[in-house]
Amino acid sequence: MKNDRRQRGVTTASALLGLLGVSVLAGAGVVYQYGAVTVYVEEKKPGGERVRLWVPGVLAPVALKLVPDEELRLPPEARRWMPALRAASEELERVEDFTLVDVQDGREHVRIEKRDGALVIDVVSEDETVHVSVPLRVVVSVARELESASPQG
């Protein structure tokens, strides 16, 4: 009787552990799918600041869901551009990797690329290095959320 109960306990614990493992794996898969928003800023001067930010992209739409609707309301002028932003991001996701904009002068090099499902902005100048990467899937989700938030006023 005691052995039976212990056996059942071990089985339940194993099942819970297994489910936890599977959930973690599925969660990791979702995070991998959405990619991560990354920001890197480095000031090129003695004692200059260096900022690194890594946020799983899946958090952006989740965070927006938590923000009250009235806080998400954009001015009408900005809101009108959300469908275009969403359409552009959706279509960019389907296009192969490419350089959208490349501006180079003697002091600065700015490059905006579509790379591995993300919009990547790189700025290298005499003063600083900036790298921003935003997964297009995140842009689509955010644009969709902002678009669906009821209009201001």
Next chain:
Amino acid sequence: MKRIFPGLLILALAVALAPRLAAQTAPAAKADRWLHVKVEDAKKGETVRVNVPLRVAEAILPAINVDVIKNGRLRMEEIHTHGVDLRAVLEAVRTLDDGEFVTVESQQETIRVSKEGRFLLARIHERGDQGEQVAVKVPLALIDALLSGEKDELNIAAAIRALNELGDEVYIAVTSPDETVRVWVDSKKAME
């Protein structure tokens, strides 16, 4: 219970990776066409390169609904053409026979506008060492597409679609000692 774990594991992996696998195994679509813009300013040592997949432009236009552009159409009343009926001019040009129909010669420059085969051409030749040379090539199919909407609008979405169907072509070329500008369409995602 142990037998369920591999199943759950496979299920979790399938859920996580399905969209990526689907994207990878999707049939190859028609090759993309690209609109390129290159501006080189020798004086400032600056180079600007822009590459836009035409299908992205095509997808964005219907989603833009602002005063000037709605559903991929540009409303004529919103653009200032200094009293010139742009649509009437384009319609007139479309029906002209081949030949040069505008020539302006002055001390500073020569401007020529002509129709040659499938194209409307405009050339500006500025005199002097610092003079600018401008060549603009507009396919008639593009004009047809622009005029395919209602009378008070230009159909920009149709024009983009037309560009997508036309061959590789340089549409705008500006050359001066200090600056060169080129706008063209081809099937290469990167510039030479």
